[in-house]
Amino acid sequence: MITIKNKKEIEMMRQGGKLLAQIMQKLISEIKPGVSTGHLEKMACDLISQVGGRPSFKNYQSKYDSVSYPTALCASINNEVVHSPALPSRELKQGDIIGLDIGMEYPFYVNNTDDKSAKRGYYTDMARTVPVGKISLEAQKLIDVTREALRLGVEQIRPGNTLNSIGRIIENYVRKHKFTVVRELVGHGVGHDVHEDPQVHNYNVPENNKIILKQGVVLAIEPMVNAGGWRIKSGKDGFSFLTADNSLSAHFEQSVLITENGYEILTDYE
Numbered sequence: 001m002i003t004i005k006n007k008k009e010i011e012m013m014r015q016g017g018k019l020l021a022q023i024m025q026k027l028i029s030e031i032k033p034g035v036s037t038g039h040l041e042k043m044a045c046d047l048i049s050q051v052g053g054r055p056s057f058k059n060y061q062s063k064y065d066s067v068s069y070p071t072a073l074c075a076s077i078n079n080e081v082v083h084s085p086a087l088p089s090r091e092l093k094q095g096d097i098i099g100l101d102i103g104m105e106y107p108f109y110v111n112n113t114d115d116k117s118a119k120r121g122y123y124t125d126m127a128r129t130v131p132v133g134k135i136s137l138e139a140q141k142l143i144d145v146t147r148e149a150l151r152l153g154v155e156q157i158r159p160g161n162t163l164n165s166i167g168r169i170i171e172n173y174v175r176k177h178k179f180t181v182v183r184e185l186v187g188h189g190v191g192h193d194v195h196e197d198p199q200v201h202n203y204n205v206p207e208n209n210k211i212i213l214k215q216g217v218v219l220a221i222e223p224m225v226n227a228g229g230w231r232i233k234s235g236k237d238g239f240s241f242l243t244a245d246n247s248l249s250a251h252f253e254q255s256v257l258i259t260e261n262g263y264e265i266l267t268d269y270e
Contacts, residue, residue, distance in 0.1 A: 002189060002197045004216035008121055010257060012219060013191055016053065016106030017124040017255055017266030023047045024126055024267075027073075027100055029146040035135045037075040038089025040100070044073040048104055055193045056103030056123050066168040069239060074101035074127075076240065081182055081224050081232050082127075084160070084240040094133040097143060099251040101127035103194060125190050125220045126267040127253035131156065138227060139248055145177045146225040146250040153223065154256055158265035159215050162199060164208035171203040171222050180230035182249070184242065190255050213258050218266065222253035 005013065009015040026047060027040055048055050055072030069085065076084040076099040077092070083101075094099060103125040129143050149170045156165040174181050187200030198211055202223045227234075228247025235242050244251050 002214075002217055003192055004214065005191055005257075006216070007126065009191065010216070010218075012106065013124055013255070013257070013266055014126060014264075015121045016104055017219050017268075018126050019051045019053065019106060020102065020104045020126060021267045023051070023104075023127060024100065024102060027102070028128065028130050031052065031098065031130050031132055033092055033094040036089045036091050037073075037084070037086040040075060041073050041086035041089075044086075044102060048072065051106070052108060053104040053106040053118065054108035054121065055127065056105055056253055057101075060194060062195070067238070072102065074099070076101070076249070078248055079236070079243045079246045081226070081241040081243060081245055082185060082251055084235065087161045092132045095135050095139075096132040097129055097135060097139050097221075097248060097250065098132060099127060099129040099249070101125075101251065120192075122192065123190050123194050124255040124267050125222075125253060126255060127222060127251050128251060129250040141177070142179060142225060142227050142248055142250045145179055146223055146252050149173050149202075149223045149225060150252040150254060153176060153221050154254060154263060154265065157213060157219070157256055157258055158261065159223075159258060161213050161215055162209045163200065163211040163213060166202040166219075166221060167208065168204045174223070174225050179239055180226045180228070182224040182226060182232055183230050184232055185224055187220050187253070188218045189218065191218045215258050215260055217258045218255055219258070220253055221257050222251060224249060
């Protein structure tokens, strides 16, 4: 079921999204050769705690997972598409690209999580792929194309437009630049939970023309783009997804509110 957020919920998500974007900027400022993903994980946990939030991903377990996710930060390097845990720690090298994906529940109320009447916070989610030092021209083009694909997808958001308009424009733009869109993984609604309906595909799905965007819905738009083929494979750690052909992959994500006349990026960082 697609949920509509009320004014109070939107305001809390707006506050949480702004704080999450600030945390992301601080993490990005640390990226350079020699920095470890373990350092970034500790920093993410500390910063989230300092603002009164809780990491969305750490200890998260969906109904499809046999074990819970181990870290607050997804740190996906080079051919890792998404969901690579920041621990065990790995050292970043000159020429790498790293996708940082982070979510936060805000505010976080310390309570008995089994008590359904207890106060809960609201979730926002974002990702950005960044270079580690000097990178190849192909890697930079991949980052630029993925970032622009996200922007174009977000620009389709307004009441009355279709959900499919987002995926269609993302796929068309990525294809034009000779890259491919990952098809097995998609964006999603966000807010009351880490993942909500609807699924937000990054490619053309004609059935999604029947889903009309409505004011008050919050979507996590997140194109995942590969330099090679679109197929992916599971990593040995049981969490990561990698490109099947070991090509580079990039990932950008924003949490976006559908407003009366258009959209508002809740996790804006630029």
